[in-house]
Amino acid sequence: MFAHVLGENAELRPLEPWHSEEFAGHVELVRDDLLPWIPFARMVVDVESARAFLQSYADRQAADGGRIYGIWVDGVLAGGVLFRVFDAAIGVCEVGVWLGTGARGRGLVTKAVRHMVDWAMNVRGMARVEWRCDPENANSRAAAKRIGFTHEATLRGSWVIEGERRDEEIWVLLKDL
Numbered sequence: 001m002f003a004h005v006l007g008e009n010a011e012l013r014p015l016e017p018w019h020s021e022e023f024a025g026h027v028e029l030v031r032d033d034l035l036p037w038i039p040f041a042r043m044v045v046d047v048e049s050a051r052a053f054l055q056s057y058a059d060r061q062a063a064d065g066g067r068i069y070g071i072w073v074d075g076v077l078a079g080g081v082l083f084r085v086f087d088a089a090i091g092v093c094e095v096g097v098w099l100g101t102g103a104r105g106r107g108l109v110t111k112a113v114r115h116m117v118d119w120a121m122n123v124r125g126m127a128r129v130e131w132r133c134d135p136e137n138a139n140s141r142a143a144a145k146r147i148g149f150t151h152e153a154t155l156r157g158s159w160v161i162e163g164e165r166r167d168e169e170i171w172v173l174l175k176d177l
Contacts, residue, residue, distance in 0.1 A: 006071065006111045010103075015070035015080055017054045023070075024050035026077040030100040037137050038098050039161065057082065064088055069116070071099065071108050078103035081112045083120070091127035093120050097143065109143050117147070121175045131171040144171040 004012040015023065027034070027044040034041035044050045060066030068082040079099030086093040095116055097109050113131075120126040131149050133140035144151075149171035157165040 004112075004115055006108050006115075007106055009075075010071065010073045010078075010106065010108055012069050012071055012081070012112045012115065015054060015057070015068045015077075017051050017058055019070065019077070020047050020051035020054055022077050023054060026100070030079075030098070033101055034098055036161070037134055037140065038096075060086070069112070071103065071112055073103050073106075073108070079108070081109070081116055083116070085130075086120075088124055088126070091125060092130065093126050093128075094130040094132060095120075096132070097140070104139075110146055113143070113147050117173060121173075127175045129173045131173075132168050133171070135167050135169050141169065141171075147173075149173050 002014060006012055024044060024047045027041060027050065031041050040053055044053050054068065057066055057068040061068075064086065066083050066086050069080055070077050071079045071081065079097070081095060081097045084094045084096045095113055097113060099109055117129050120129055129149075131140075131144045131147075133144065135141070135154060150173070151169060152172045153170045155168045155170065158168040159166050
């Protein structure tokens, strides 16, 4: 089974439909942290919705259109990273992240995203990796900067969460331009 060590007692590995119960429990624990920023925090409310969400990523992976990975710390799901968009034909993908507060400050997101970007660019030939976040999400912005993404644009009022129109920043890593 694929696993990538991120640090002492921490690893990155595929998050699959058979993890539905664990994923549902994890989302319940971190829901308050995720609600302002992560749409799936509203969609994943029980084991059935967790399974449907993870199955959608299994289907995306089978179609080469996305992937999702969990970050486990001491054997417990603590967060994850994903390719929300993965378009090999045009060489563009988008990475997304989340991490519960108890696992923060260890560089896990930084290491996981660097590993994913390396794979996307050097194995799959992606030319552009995007990171999208709300400008108010200081943790996400800081992680994007730390990893080396460059702020490219802010899309004003580009998405809605809880009935509120929100801005979205686009951060980018380019392979060789």
